[in-house]
Amino acid sequence: MSLTPGRPRVVIIGCGFGGIEAVRALAPADVEITLVDRTNHHLFQPLLYQVATAGLSAPAISGPIRHILRKEMQRGNLTILLGEVTRIDAAARSVELDSGKDRIAYDHLIVAAGATHSYFGHDDWAQHAPGLKTLADAFRIRRRVLMAFERAERQRDLERRKACLTFAVVGAGPTGVEMAGMLAEIAHHTLPDEYRHIDSRRARVVLIEGGPRVLGGFTEKLSAKALAQLQTLGVEVLVDAKVSSIDAEGLDYEGPQGAQRINTHTVVWAAGVAASPLGRALADSCGCALDRAGRVVVDADLAVPGHPEISVVGDLAAAKSHPKKGPPTPVPGVSPAAKQMGRTAARNLLKRLRGETTQAFRYVDYGALATIGRHSAIAMVDVPMLGRVQFSGPAAWLFWLFVHIYFLIGFRNRLVVLSDWAWAYFSFERQARVVADPENPPRASS
């Protein structure tokens, strides 16, 4: 296609599921696209916990953005920039990169900056309880988990050794459940016989949930199945337990039995999600409303009220789905929703350029899945003719494997993950148990 001089400039912030889909939908059109991200890779976040638990290497679940979008690149209307958007100027229609180093003008803006962790106002917990959103987060957790066993092996004080061998996961959503299940599997299946002074099977894995049940997004029946599967794996599950403080030596919580303490050096935070700070930056610039989680409240067509040239998609959007029948419903923070929003925002942008009416966003919900460990998972899936079907156990686990391989971006990643999983399944080994940097930044010595 020929590129029209002065064609509309579209800036897309973020290359997660929403951003990538928006680029793909816009690339064939006569627009000039600039995609900005602060990393050089797209990350398949649903499997990030497997990097954190040493089951997969980082390149298996991520790919360079430039490589993923190489076909779109060849059309000649896409620029990819590595940089961090630090300000949005809605009046001047520009975004600022890296605190003013660069400024990019836009005619249309799609913000797909995603979410980060929320410590509910206790930011000091972050140093003791890392969350899991980026590859750097995953490496940090992997290091802490593996180093805890190493410290236990060297520790002679039995109480301290017990604390080294206690792992706490805060939050029993899908990520928390997956983390806890994997930690139990490492302790019980991967590490036994590799230590001389400790028995890794005696490690304690505690999953702490503030609500009344694990995997609250699923039905009560599936949630109960998941609980049973976790307990079979040896995970201690505490529900209705609210964490009140976290320090270097452990955490305190308020449970049904009152205030309790767990001595542990390894806490993983899987509890709170907050919108990217870019939501606040956008609100500062154009006065749009944010919800309690800091997400941008958008119109039915995903545009920012009063700013049809700006759309927000993915975890940063407080969006509603507009079904054919019935009232609008909130959109969950899952990857299929982000992808669908990215596509809808791109299509609505093109409709606007053609002077057509935009479409309200409608989320197509295919179901939900969560895995707990080897042979254990729960699933609720929409099946044509049958409606919503619930199942659990090995069948759900196989289904989970299939879906995750299928949706991985890149043929090579699919092969790598498939072969890594097959190897891990039969050998109980975890291939990525390597810590590049035990604790400190590396030194150059003379």
Next chain:
Amino acid sequence: MSLTPGRPRVVIIGCGFGGIEAVRALAPADVEITLVDRTNHHLFQPLLYQVATAGLSAPAISGPIRHILRKEMQRGNLTILLGEVTRIDAAARSVELDSGKDRIAYDHLIVAAGATHSYFGHDDWAQHAPGLKTLADAFRIRRRVLMAFERAERQRDLERRKACLTFAVVGAGPTGVEMAGMLAEIAHHTLPDEYRHIDSRRARVVLIEGGPRVLGGFTEKLSAKALAQLQTLGVEVLVDAKVSSIDAEGLDYEGPQGAQRINTHTVVWAAGVAASPLGRALADSCGCALDRAGRVVVDADLAVPGHPEISVVGDLAAAKSHPKKGPPTPVPGVSPAAKQMGRTAARNLLKRLRGETTQAFRYVDYGALATIGRHSAIAMVDVPMLGRVQFSGPAAWLFWLFVHIYFLIGFRNRLVVLSDWAWAYFSFERQARVVADPENPPRASS
């Protein structure tokens, strides 16, 4: 076997090629072994440059020590500790871990702590020109190389863009040559068409060697072949060029044409190797002699003079090989030599326990290999009946591939590297082009 109470305690420092071999040779004996390393993994250093250039992921060329030594572990006389030896007390026969946190007594000590980079007294160069000895080093170089292309894409000033697209490798030994060849391959084959504002093919890769030729350890004929292969790949080779300063914007060198400057933001240091600081620690404790590179001068049987209970092996040892005929010759700093020394030190230790005479170390040299890039390598190999055979080109390259796969530790690593190489060969892709952390430590935001 039954373990004798009060059996001899052997401490081995370092789990590189020398340390691992020593453990394997000692494990069947009636000794109590403690292996100490500051990382949790054994690293196949000959392929580390492929992690630095994004061709392989870290787990492909490394493995957890505990997993590698799991069979030895099952004999019940091996303890593995993660920690850094900070002092050796030869009089008290103990080593100190992590500045006094722990102290381990020994009856016999094998020091296999290896080597680090030497900046020839210019330690300030380290920040601008990272070397390549650890996985953390490899990740740092990978990040700098990939980020240089990203910065170039955003840079509008043409001179500065040129500096971003200039890569300098200092030192034309095997590592330097392999790095330079891979950088040229990335620029010319992997990245083209992935950028919009730059042509990665115009990147400049400069290899700077202080001596008169590349790969000085090989014959002049092979060295000339390697030079020709490097030039075919598009590498600029400067010989007789001595680097006089390195800063954030580039480097200065004295060459045949006098003082020159190269503007570059990416310098890789492959020039100087120095013994681990533990050589100095040992000398401080027992007064043994160090050579100019800081290596411990050892007896013919690899023991420290005057301290038959201490042996030094691998890159930390200034050892001599004692052939059947002719005078002793220096042992080169290569992995087969480290392995052979580890085995000899272990056997001599057992001989001492039995009251037998120890053996002088004899290095069996099977030859040397270096690769330059796709289809290019040079080799000199000892073939029975034929003596030393020299060859280069595709045959040497295939031989290089075979040898490196063969010597990788772990069946799984062999499979992974083989399949990664096959994929890279046919697709020109490099699978590990992912930077977990572009520049700064990750933040937790609320």
